Amino acid sequence: MEISGKTRLLGLIGSPVEHSKSPAMYNYCFEKWKLDYKYLAFDVDKDETEDAIKAFRTFGMKGANITMPCKQEVLNYLDRISPAAKLVGACNTIVNEDGVLTGYITDGEGYVENLRQEGVEIKGKKITILGAGGVSSAIQAQALLDGAREIAVFNKRDAFWEMAEKKTKEYQDAFPEQKITLYDLDDAKRLAEEIKTSDILSNATKVGMHPLEDVSLITDHSLFRKELVVTDVVYDPEKTKLLQEAEAAGCKVIGGLGMLIYQGAAAAKLYTGLDMPVEEIKQNFFVK
Ligand code: NAD
Numbered sequence: 001m002e003i004s005g006k007t008r009l010l011g012l013i014g015s016p017v018e019h020s021k022s023p024a025m026y027n028y029c030f031e032k033w034k035l036d037y038k039y040l041a042f043d044v045d046k047d048e049t050e051d052a053i054k055a056f057r058t059f060g061m062k063g064a065n066i067t068m069p070c071k072q073e074v075l076n077y078l079d080r081i082s083p084a085a086k087l088v089g090a091c092n093t094i095v096n097e098d099g100v101l102t103g104y105i106t107d108g109e110g111y112v113e114n115l116r117q118e119g120v121e122i123k124g125k126k127i128t129i130l131g132a133g134g135v136s137s138a139i140q141a142q143a144l145l146d147g148a149r150e151i152a153v154f155n156k157r158d159a160f161w162e163m164a165e166k167k168t169k170e171y172q173d174a175f176p177e178q179k180i181t182l183y184d185l186d187d188a189k190r191l192a193e194e195i196k197t198s199d200i201l202s203n204a205t206k207v208g209m210h211p212l213e214d215v216s217l218i219t220d221h222s223l224f225r226k227e228l229v230v231t232d233v234v235y236d237p238e239k240t241k242l243l244q245e246a247e248a249a250g251c252k253v254i255g256g257l258g259m260l261i262y263q264g265a266a267a268a269k270l271y272t273g274l275d276m277p278v279e280e281i282k283q284n285f286f287v288k
Contacts, residue, residue, distance in 0.1 A: 007037065008036065008038075009037075009060075010039045011041060011065075012040075012064065013042050013052050013064050013066050013067070014044060014067030014068055014069065014071070015043045015070075017043050022041065023039050023041050025264060026264075026268065028285070029268055029274075029281070032277070033274055037062060037271075037272075044070060045069065045070075046070055049070045049073040049074050049077065052070070053077040053078070053094075054077075060099075061096060063096060063267075063271040065093055066093065066094060066103075068134075071090040071091060071134065078094065078101045078102065078103040079102065080101070082105065084104070084105050084109075084138075084141055085103045085104055087145075087170075087174060088108070088138050090105055090137070090138070091103035092104070092106055092263070092267070093270055095270050104267075106264075106270070107135055107138035108140075108143070108145075109263060109266045110258075110260065110261070110263025110264070111142065111233070111263075112146055113262040113265075114254060114259045114262050115200075115254060117258060118252070120254070122142075122147065122148050122200075123146060123147035123148070124148075125199040125200055126148070126150040126197060126199050127143055127202055128152045128154065128198040128200070128202070129152070129154070129204050130155075130185065130204060130205050130207075130217050131154075131203065131204035131205035131206075132164030132168075132182065132204075133204065133205070135204050139202065144171060144175045144180070150178065150179040151179070151181075152181055152194040152198065154185040154194075156186065165182060168180055168182040192223060195223045196225075198228065201223075201228055201246075203217060203230075203233065203234065206234070208232055208234040208242055209237070210236070216240070217242065218242055218246075224245070224249035224251050226249075226250045229251065229254065230242065230247075230251045230252070230253045231255075231256075232254075232255055233256040233259060234255070235255060235256035235259070238257055239255055243255055258282075260286075261276075262278065264281075265278055
């Protein structure tokens with residue numbers, strides 16, 4: 001489709017963005033849907049976020065995906081914030097409706113939808129989640145919104161711990177009927193106890209991706225009972241060491257690639273109201 005005077009601009013805002021597959025993925029969809037939209041990547045640092053949103057407004061952009069390091073900062077410059085984005089304190093999608101900018105977060109939705117596509121429902125389930133960083137917070141919020149019964153969060157006492165304590169309290173206050181507890185990841189006994197009573201074990205740390213591709217946070221393989229569903233947010237490698245070992249023990253395993261594509265599909269739906277051809281996108285842009 002040719003660029004015209006009416007072409008609307010969308011984009012990715014954050015840094016680094018040059019290796020992102022988002023431009024290829026969204027432009028493919030816009031062509032397929034015959035929408036006069038184009039999508040570019042803009043390298044924007046955290047302290048340039050306000051300027052970027054001003055430019056977004058000036059240029060009447062249709063929408064944008066927001067990535068690190070702008071995901072939290074951007075909330076200061078929007079007109080409306082979705083309940084999930086407010087809860088998480090971060091935004092990965094902005095939609096412009098007649099000059100009103102609304103911020104959403106679709107990471108958690110992507111995780112839950114990926115599980116749903118694999119036949120795993122979150123409602124009523126207990127989840128043990130490893131890690132309490134940005135992606136984990138988004139998954140926790142969506143799991144609570146979607147009716148998870150209980151969440152046990154494990155993190156090391158590293159730079160994330162203080163924020164994790166604050167977030168756990170906020171989430172517990174917002175969802176008093178559900179249970180959410182933070183534990184020290186180095187407490188192996190507690191970790192084993194929580195996994196034994198969980199339906200889903202979710203790795204939401206950087207462990208499993210380069211340079212930690214040969215590491216798994218679960219070393220006691222007797223915890224991999226057959227009914228346990230084991231998931232990972234890491235998508236490169238597609239099957240982390242954790243997933244390989246859990247699968248070998250007979251567990252159902254779900255990797256992070258589907259989450260990545262479904263969070264993009266949720267953003268595309270917000271921009272256009274249309275359903276992304278997920279399998280086509282996966283084959284064209286993500287399968288090596
Ligand atoms: P983050 O920096 O916000 O959080 C990192 C987390 O990893 C923290 O909980 C930290 O304590 C933990 N961690 C780091 N090193 C560790 C170690 N050696 N042992 C134990 N815990 C450790 O990062 P994030 O943005 O939440 O990203 C986490 C992972 O999610 C990354 O691997 C990233 O590639 C992946 N990710 C996946 C998707 C997807 O759609 N599938 C999207 C974004 C990010």
